[in-house]
């Protein structure tokens with residue numbers, strides 16, 4: 001299992017243990033993490049699963065696709081650290097990852 005933490009803007013933390021290979025979004029939804037709406041279920045059309053991930057984790061994440069980038073430019077508060085959690089597979093490389101939940105998803 002991979003230890004992950006979702007954190008709100010006011011510092012509230014939601015730690016969870018996630019099985020590898022599922023998406024970060026699926027792990028969050030299964031754990032009932034507030035603020036990860038994931039309206040499209042991972043089809044990369046809603047943007048309501050986006051999180052902010054600190055730059056030091058960037059080389060452990062899959063590259064951002066053109067479609068993901070385009071969607072992230074349409075979220076309420078675009079941010080350079082934003083990623084779609086549905087496009088990030090959980091792996092051992094993400095052990096200890098902290099994903100910040102944005103203040104708004106829509």
Ligand code: FES
Nearest residue numbers: 040042046047086
């Ligand atoms: S769940 Fe809709 S874009 Fe990720």
